[in-house]
């Protein structure tokens with residue numbers, strides 16, 4: 001892939017033009033959702049009206065057929081203005097919905113597409129209280145019973161829990177005779193306002209978070225929750241390697257999450273540049289102090305390098321062929337971008353002095369928002385372990401004794 005050419009293609013990305021048209025108003029409202037801890041329904045309506053929710057959904061299902069790279073460019077633009085909105089865009093185009101579009105039956109695609117196109121941010125439900133990084137240790141089960149599956153278990157830190165309609169729930173599939181089949185994806189539709197309130201599905205609590213305060217992070221409980229067999233997402237390798245297939249699709253969301261962090265850093269860098277030229281001390285602009293010039297140079301390099309890696313990872317997908325971003329590229333880009341972005345936003349806050357610490361500028365919100373990205377979506381440590389495995393071409397089992405040869 002020629003990164004330069006593809007990045008240059010941003011000029012032909014009509015989705016980016018649409019996002020740019022919305023950005024100023026979205027930036028203006030970003031502080032409001034944060035202060036009020038409110039989900040940004042108004043923004044969602046505008047995104048949906050502009051065709052940005054579901055832009056990656058294939059045209060035959062009503063979407064825009066945009067590539068992950070085009071989507072990533074839009075996500076960066078959104079994140080510069082409002083982290084919350086950028087997260088909704090990621091989940092409205094990558095992650096769960098992309099898994100449904102790639103692996104689902106036509107009936108599942110026809111069912112899911114209009115929900116997202118109308119503005120839903122699907123929820124991806126992987127993490128459990130005792131299975132965070134060690135996601136394959138999940139204990140939520142789905143027992144087959146005739147033409148249904150009965151789900152029992154608990155997921156926590158589920159982004160959008162309580163507002164999302166479409167849920168992709170990872171669970172251990174168990175056949176009627178008790179045989180463990182592997183980890184599969186189960187689609188559950190919740191829309192209480194319209195009377196769709198599946199029995200056995202409940203939002204048990206909402207976390208009080210440091211940043212992204214308008215986004216609910218929920219604990220979900222499933223108690224004998226029934227899922228029809230035709231709502232099972234049957235991935236190419238079947239249940240046996242279902243986890244690997246689902247995580248393969250999830251690589252798109254990792255690129256998305258990394259891009260949000262980079263976009264927040266790019267936004268903070270813009271604010272810092274403005275302030276360096278504007279603010280005077282010792283009778284001259286801050287921009288004339290070499291200590292700050294070197295900071296801004298490092299910040300610029302960090303954002304630029306992150307963008308190159310992220311867009312390379314996004315561009316490694318072949319959407320028409322259902323090929324998701326490369327696992328190693330996605331992990332490398334997200335681990336790098338998330339760590340660098342925290343540093344860049346922290347440095348931007350430093351450049352603002354006390355003004356950055358207060359809430360007259362958006363920097364303190366951006367600083368709180370950007371912090372999550374070395375955690376959510378696979379921690380930086382876990383992603384680096386995946387990168388190391390790929391660089392060294394070895395398996396990197398994390399369980400005690402995992403490196404020992406089999407008995």
Ligand SMILES: CC(C)(COP(=O)(O)OP(=O)(O)OC[C@H]1O[C@@H](n2cnc3c(N)ncnc32)[C@H](O)[C@@H]1OP(=O)(O)O)[C@@H](O)C(=O)NCCC(=O)NCCSC(=O)CCS(=O)O
Nearest residue numbers: 126133134135136243244247248253257327376377378382
């Ligand atoms: C994968 C891990 C859970 C480690 O667990 P294990 O050591 O038990 O599993 P592995 O042997 O490494 O993997 C099993 C199987 O799956 C394949 N795999 C794993 N990850 C990927 C991937 N990203 N892409 C493609 N394939 C993948 C792996 O190659 C194995 O296949 P083979 O059997 O070898 O053929 C752990 O590393 C991990 O990823 N933990 C993080 C969990 C995570 O990311 N959770 C995210 C939750 S959603 C979220 O946080 C949303 C926030 S957001 O803003 O987006």
Ligand SMILES: Cc1cc2nc3c(=O)[nH]c(=O)nc-3n(C[C@H](O)[C@H](O)[C@H](O)COP(=O)(O)OP(=O)(O)OC[C@H]3O[C@@H](n4cnc5c(N)ncnc54)[C@H](O)[C@@H]3O)c2cc1C
Nearest residue numbers: 124125126127132133157158159372376377378379381398
């Ligand atoms: C804002 C936010 C949104 C989220 N959204 C979702 C969502 O929508 N859906 C969902 O399913 N999950 C979601 N998550 C959960 C997220 O995926 C997990 O938090 C993450 O996978 C880490 O799990 P954990 O928090 O249990 O940390 P743990 O796994 O307990 O890890 C704790 C610390 O130990 C380190 N560690 C653990 N194992 C290793 C190892 N083998 N080697 C080196 N270091 C290690 C970790 O890097 C981390 O620093 C979200 C989390 C956050 C913060």
